[in-house]
Structure formats: C-alpha cells, structure tokens
Amino acid sequence: MAGQDQLATRLRKLARNLWWTWQPNVINIFRDLDPALWRATDHNPIEVLKKITPEQLARRADEAALEFRVDSAFRRLTDYLRNDESWGAVHATTLRSRPVAYFSMEFGLHESLPIYSGGLGVLAGDHLKSASDLGIPLVGVGLLYDQGYFRQWIDSQGWQQETYLPANPDLLPIAETIGPDGQPLRISIDTRVGTLHARIWKVAVGRTTLYLLDSNVPENSDSDRALTARLYGGDAQVRIRQELLLGVGGVRALHALGYHPSVIHMNEGHSAFAVLEMIRSEMEAEGTSFGETVRDIAAMSVFTTHTPVAAGHDRFPAELVEQHLGMLREALHLSHDDFMGLGRVYPQDHNEPFCMTVLALKLSRHANGVSALHGSVSRRMWQPLYPSKTEEEVPIGHITNGVHVPSWLAPQMAELYDRYLGADWPSRQRHPETWLNIERIPDGELWETRQVLKARLIDFVRRRLVIQARRRGEDDAALAAAARVLDLNVLTVGFARRFATYKRANLVLREPERLAELLLANRPIQFIFAGKAHPEDRFGKELIHNIIQVTRDPRFTGRIVFVEDYDMNVARHLVQGVDLWLNNPRRPQEASGTSGQKVLLNGGLNLSILDGWWAEAYDGSNGFAIGQGRTHASPAVQDERDHRDLLDVLFHQVIPLYYERDAEDLPRAWIDRQKAAMRSLGWRFNADRMVVDYVRYSYLPAAGGLSCSMPR
Numbered sequence: 001m002a003g004q005d006q007l008a009t010r011l012r013k014l015a016r017n018l019w020w021t022w023q024p025n026v027i028n029i030f031r032d033l034d035p036a037l038w039r040a041t042d043h044n045p046i047e048v049l050k051k052i053t054p055e056q057l058a059r060r061a062d063e064a065a066l067e068f069r070v071d072s073a074f075r076r077l078t079d080y081l082r083n084d085e086s087w088g089a090v091h092a093t094t095l096r097s098r099p100v101a102y103f104s105m106e107f108g109l110h111e112s113l114p115i116y117s118g119g120l121g122v123l124a125g126d127h128l129k130s131a132s133d134l135g136i137p138l139v140g141v142g143l144l145y146d147q148g149y150f151r152q153w154i155d156s157q158g159w160q161q162e163t164y165l166p167a168n169p170d171l172l173p174i175a176e177t178i179g180p181d182g183q184p185l186r187i188s189i190d191t192r193v194g195t196l197h198a199r200i201w202k203v204a205v206g207r208t209t210l211y212l213l214d215s216n217v218p219e220n221s222d223s224d225r226a227l228t229a230r231l232y233g234g235d236a237q238v239r240i241r242q243e244l245l246l247g248v249g250g251v252r253a254l255h256a257l258g259y260h261p262s263v264i265h266m267n268e269g270h271s272a273f274a275v276l277e278m279i280r281s282e283m284e285a286e287g288t289s290f291g292e293t294v295r296d297i298a299a300m301s302v303f304t305t306h307t308p309v310a311a312g313h314d315r316f317p318a319e320l321v322e323q324h325l326g327m328l329r330e331a332l333h334l335s336h337d338d339f340m341g342l343g344r345v346y347p348q349d350h351n352e353p354f355c356m357t358v359l360a361l362k363l364s365r366h367a368n369g370v371s372a373l374h375g376s377v378s379r380r381m382w383q384p385l386y387p388s389k390t391e392e393e394v395p396i397g398h399i400t401n402g403v404h405v406p407s408w409l410a411p412q413m414a415e416l417y418d419r420y421l422g423a424d425w426p427s428r429q430r431h432p433e434t435w436l437n438i439e440r441i442p443d444g445e446l447w448e449t450r451q452v453l454k455a456r457l458i459d460f461v462r463r464r465l466v467i468q469a470r471r472r473g474e475d476d477a478a479l480a481a482a483a484r485v486l487d488l489n490v491l492t493v494g495f496a497r498r499f500a501t502y503k504r505a506n507l508v509l510r511e512p513e514r515l516a517e518l519l520l521a522n523r524p525i526q527f528i529f530a531g532k533a534h535p536e537d538r539f540g541k542e543l544i545h546n547i548i549q550v551t552r553d554p555r556f557t558g559r560i561v562f563v564e565d566y567d568m569n570v571a572r573h574l575v576q577g578v579d580l581w582l583n584n585p586r587r588p589q590e591a592s593g594t595s596g597q598k599v600l601l602n603g604g605l606n607l608s609i610l611d612g613w614w615a616e617a618y619d620g621s622n623g624f625a626i627g628q629g630r631t632h633a634s635p636a637v638q639d640e641r642d643h644r645d646l647l648d649v650l651f652h653q654v655i656p657l658y659y660e661r662d663a664e665d666l667p668r669a670w671i672d673r674q675k676a677a678m679r680s681l682g683w684r685f686n687a688d689r690m691v692v693d694y695v696r697y698s699y700l701p702a703a704g705g706l707s708c709s710m711p712r
C-alpha cells in the first residue's frame with residue numbers, strides 16, 4: 001500500500017510539471033493508465049489521475065510495470081530540475097539573480113492547457129521550454145482564460161461553429177500563488193472605470209515558471225470577472241483592459257512575488273504597458289522624473305514584433321486610453337497629449353490612435369522581427385518613427401523563430417536521431433556538425449519510419465472523421481466512408497494553420513478542373529486541411545466553407561479531408577505524418593511561420609512561398625519553392641501568379657520526385673531531399689538556437705544596459 005501511495009504521489013508530481021509534455025516515456029505512462037480516458041481528456045494527466053480509481057491504478061501498475069517506469073521518470077525529472085551544468089549556468093550567469101521576464105498574451109504549451117490560439121502562442125510556449133532546457137533564468141507572464149480559445153466544429157451546411165468550454169482550474173496544471181501573509185496573492189490596478197483585481201496562478205514548465213493573471217475573483221465587477229474569460233474574444237474595451245492586466249498587472253505580480261527582472265521581453269505589442277509600469281515603479285522608488293527613468297527602463301526592454309501588416313497592430317482611441325490608463329498616466333506625471341504621443345508615430349497628430357507597437361518601439365532599445373525578411377519589412381514599415389535615420393538604420397534587427405524540438409519530434413524519429421546523431425544530440429542541436437550524420441541514416445530505414453508515421457496520421461484522421469460524421473448525424477454509409485479516407489501510398493499534402501486571409505488556404509483549390517487532374521491522375525495526391533477562423537472573421541469562415549464544399553465533391557471523396565478543431569494535438573499528428581507541407585501566404589505577410597520547421601525535423605518536405613523563415617531556409621535542394629519571391633501591387637494578380645506557380649511545381653517537380661522509385665521501391669531523390677532538409681535546416685530552426693540568440697543579442701546586452709548589435 002505504501003508503494004501504491006508513493007506511486008500515486010509521484011504520478012501527480014509528474015503531472016504538475018509540464019516537463020512531461022516533451023518526454024515520450026512519461027506521456028506513455030499517462031496513456032497506459034487508461035488509453036480511452038487519456039484521449040477523452042485531451043491528454044490531461046491531472047484529470048486522468050482524478051478519475052482513475054485506486055483499484056484501477058493498482059491493476060494497471062501490475063499490468064504495465066508502472067512502478068519501475070514512474071520511478072525512473074521521477075528520477076529524471078528530479079535530476080533535470082537540479083542540473084546546474086546547463087548552457088545558461090555558464091553563459092547567462094548575470095541573469096541568475098534577476099531573471100528575464102517574458103510577456104505574452106498567449107502560451108501554447110500543450111492541448112490540455114487551452115490558453116493559445118495559434119503560432120504566436122506556440123512560439124511563446126516553445127520559448128519557455130527551450131529556456132528551461134538551456135537553463136536560462138526566465139519567468140513567463142500571461143493570462144489564464146477560463147474558456148480559452150473556442151473549440152471548432154463544422155455544421156452540416158459546412159459552416160464553422162464555435163463552442164466555449166469553461167475550464168475547471170482543479171483539472172489544470174496550475175497552482176494559486178500565496179502571499180507573505182499566507183493568503184492568496186492579489187494585485188490590483190486603479191482605473192477611471194473601477195479598480196481591476198486579479199489572482200495569480202503558477203505553472204511549472206520544466207525549470208521555468210509561468211505566471212498567469214486571472215481576473216475572475218469576487219472583488220471584481222461582473223464585467224471584470226469575465227475579462228479573462230476568452231482569448232481574443234472581446235471588443236476594443238475588453239482588449240485594452242486585458243492588455244492593461246497583462247502588462248501593468250504582470251509587472252505588479254512579479255514585484256509582489258519578489259522578482260526584480262533585469263530584462264522585460266515583450267512578445268508582440270500586447271504587453272507593452274509593462275514598460276510603463278516599470279517606469280512608474282522606478283520613479284516611485286527613486287523619486288526620479290519620467291524623463292530620467294525612461295532611458296534606464298528602455299535599455300532593459302526587449303521587443304519582438306510579429307506583424308508585417310500595418311493594419312494588424314493593436315490601436316486604441318484616446319478616450320479608451322484615458323479611461324483605462326489615465327490614472328497610470330497621472331502617476332507618471334505626463335499630460336494626456338504627452339502620454340498619447342508615446343503611442344503615436346506623429347505625436348502632434350491628435351487624430352492618430354494609440355498604437356501598442358509604437359509604444360513598444362519607443363520604449364525599448366532592443367527590437368527585432370522574427371525572420372530576416374520580416375526584419376527588413378519592419379524597418380521599412382516603421383521608418384517614419386525614426387525621421388533622422390535611413391531605412392537601413394532603423395533599429396530593428398531580426399531573430400528568426402525556431403521550434404522546441406522535443407515537443408514536435410515524433411518518438412520514432414527521435415530514435416533514429418539517437419542512433420545516428422549520437423544520444424546527446426539534443427544538447428548539440430544548435431551546431432551544424434551535429435546534423436552531418438543525417439547522411440548515415442540508411443534510406444530504407446528513414447523511409448520505413450516515415451511510412452509508420454504516415455500510417456499513424458491516417459488512422460488519426462479516419463478516427464476524427466468518423467467522430468465528425470457521427471456528430472452531424474450522418475448515415476452508416478457515410479461513417480464507413482469516413483473510416484476509409486486517404487491512402488498510405490498516395491503523396492499526402494498537409495495544410496493547417498489559422499484561416500487568416502493572407503494565408504490563402506484555398507489557393508490550391510482555385511480551379512477544380514485542374515485539381516481533379518492532380519487528384520485523379522495515376523500519380524495522385526491527397527490533401528489534409530485543418531484550421532480555425534477567428535469567430536469575427538467572415539472571410540476566414542467563407543474559406544473554410546469553401547474547402548468543406550470541395551471535400552464533399554463526389555469526385556474528391558476520400559482525397560481531400562478537413563480535420564476539425566485544429567490544436568497542438570492535431571498539429572503534432574500532421575507535422576509528423578505528412579509527406580509535404582504546403583504554405584502559400586501572400587508574401588511578405590507571413591512574418592516567420594513555424595509549422596514547416598516542425599515538418600522538416602520529422603523528415604517531411606516543405607512546399608512554400610519564399611516568405612518568412614522559408615525565404616532564408618530554401619537552398620534549391622532542401623524542399624520546394626513556389627515562385628521566385630516576387631510580390632505584386634495587386635493581390636489578385638499575385639494570387640493568380642502564385643496559383644500558377646504552385647501547380648507548376650507540383651506537376652513538374654514534386655509529383656515526379658515522389659513517385660520515381662528504384663528497384664527497391666524507394667524514391668531515392670525524394671529521400672535525398674528529406675536528408676538535405678534535416679541536415680541543412682535542423683540546426684538553424686530550433687528554439688534552442690533562437691533562445692541562445694535572444695540571450696546573446698538581446699538579454700545580456702539589455703541586462704548590462706548595453707546597446708544591441710543584432711543581425712540585420
């Protein structure tokens with residue numbers, strides 16, 4: 001019985017540190033407790049452990065040899081948390097007493113913690129995980145959304161419907177923070193429309209900690225209690241108040257918890273009010289003026305911009321700013337005009353709204369875009385802010401995004417890497433030499449591993465499609481058809497991301513007749529689509545509707561499918577199992593993109609417009625490019641041309657390469673390309689490289705008050 005108690009305790013401890021989300025062995029332990037329940041709970045180990053009975057646990061402990069596996073997992077976690085031989089312990093010592101504070105509106109850590117909507121959140125989650133692996137002293141700050149982002153389903157007319165599910169805090173890997181008085185910690189912010197209160201939850205992400213502010217407390221008005229109900233759910237009033245909570249509330253929370261960060265990192269402009277609160281608190285502590293203080297705080301502030309489209313930046317009218325930030329403005333001893341000027345490109349223009357990106361750029365000395373191309377687009381876009389500088393001199397550099405490899409790599413691929421790159425490859429993943437041994441992987445072994453992953457993906461899609469058809473009340477014939485979609489031997493193309501207009505989800509479907517040729521040829525292809533449109537985005541919903549119509553075209557039955565409710569789980573299956581990942585944004589609107597990076601690590605190939613990360617990744621042999629990276633003043637012309645280029649490369653390059661087999665039935669030239677992708681890109685587009693770049697080019701200079709010499 002003592003053994004049994006210890007087993008349960010250790011399982012609960014493992015479940016309460018999100019380290020498990022990148023440990024296949026620990027994931028398998030949780031799944032083996034009850035595979036059906038594991039799936040039904042969105043892979044939530046806390047919920048599984050709450051629902052499983054002691055008898056069931058005892059039985060599974062015997063059947064699945066759990067005791068030994070849990071002991072070993074627990075020992076690995078303990079070692080990991082204690083390890084002080086990390087890269088950061090050597091290279092980031094100056095951050096140890098005063099960590100980096102990393103602010104983001106969303107964090108994508110795992111599907112069971114639904115506080116993200118897309119790439120921005122997943123990037124933030126990957127950043128925390130790599131900071132943990134590298135041992136960088138860093139704390140995250142975000143918001144806890146009771147209902148998260150919506151769950152998507154498609155109705156029988158083919159339209160996206162949204163469901164919001166209230167999360168139960170007892171089933172999330174969060175713990176309420178307690179103040180020095182033993183009471184739950186609270187922060188508050190005075191505004192002209194009432195005081196806003198919040199509690200603070202804590203999430204363990206390996207060695208890093210994430211703090212989440214939550215306004216659902218009894219002291220608040222009803223509308224403030226609902227403020228953090230939904231991610232990106234409200235109007236401008238909700239949005240500015242959420243951003244007030246994130247930025248100002250976030251800094252207050254850190255101070256209340258005893259943190260004195262040496263660096264403030266704003267992941268996108270949403271959190272830019274944080275810098276104002278840093279200034280206010282230093283003015284209060286030192287008795288200094290705004291003008292004297294702003295320089296110090298800007299020197300320690302890092303800003304990452306993500307939006308290459310002028311209209312995409314948060315902007316607020318003067319009345320809203322005064323309502324929600326007027327009291328903070330008074331504490332900063334600024335006039336309304338001077339305060340508004342901080343968020344204006346042209347401070348004298350009284351009609352210009354308050355822009356969060358402008359605020360962040362004015363109040364930080366370290367600013368970057370998220371790919372080389374995006375850096376240069378951002379310098380052009382914000383040149384008017386720096387009238388004395390040429391475009392090339394605008395102080396915005398770039399650090400290209402990367403993905404957290406252990407979170408996105410299929411265990412089967414990890415085994416190949418262990419075998420051929422050496423078991424310690426994860427800690428050497430930033431170095432090009434590590435990846436040279438990709439060439440040692442026998443072609444047949446790589447191809448077989450890929451087929452296993454593709455078969456798993458097809459199983460997953462069929463299971464989902466049966467569930468979807470059943471929900472719509474379709475008949476037995478339809479259910480049987482859903483269970484048979486897709487073919488293991490057919491070139492499989494994935495397209496999954498948010499249905500923002502510029503991503504042009506239906507570009508490849510523009511001419512159904514040409515498409516039919518592609519799909520029904522003797523060298524056919526098949527498509528898996530997934531993605532959510534923002535609930536207010538009519539056009540995005542039209543795109544989904546359009547794709548659903550195509551999936552229901554009898555000519556394409558079983559060859560084009562749509563998987564509902566895109567989340568990190570669906571993403572993981574897709575990026576691990578597809579042959580080809582399609583990415584066709586309207587250049588240059590994809591700041592970076594990261595999903596294609598997940599694909600290449602797993603041996604899939606990218607077929608992409610030369611935009612974002614792909615513009616600096618593609619070398620002619622490590623994937624496929626659509627077009628030559630041109631743009632056109634007319635979007636219609638650009639779409640037309642890109643569509644033609646897309647079909648050209650599919651017909652003339654992709655399909656021949658995939659289906660050309662040798663005597664052993666292996667597509668050698670395709671496999672060469674897979675290896676070229678892993679070898680030439682694996683070391684560059686991972687989050688360890690990204691976080692190390694942030695440490696070198698942003699965090700250490702910011703912590704030392706030095707100016708920044710970031711790559712251009």
Ligand SMILES: *Cc1c(COP(=O)(O)O)cnc(C)c1O
Nearest residue numbers: 118119497567568571593594595
């Ligand atoms: C990786 C990921 C993204 C980012 O994909 P992009 O291609 O950069 O748009 C979005 N959503 C989920 C769930 C992801 O896992």
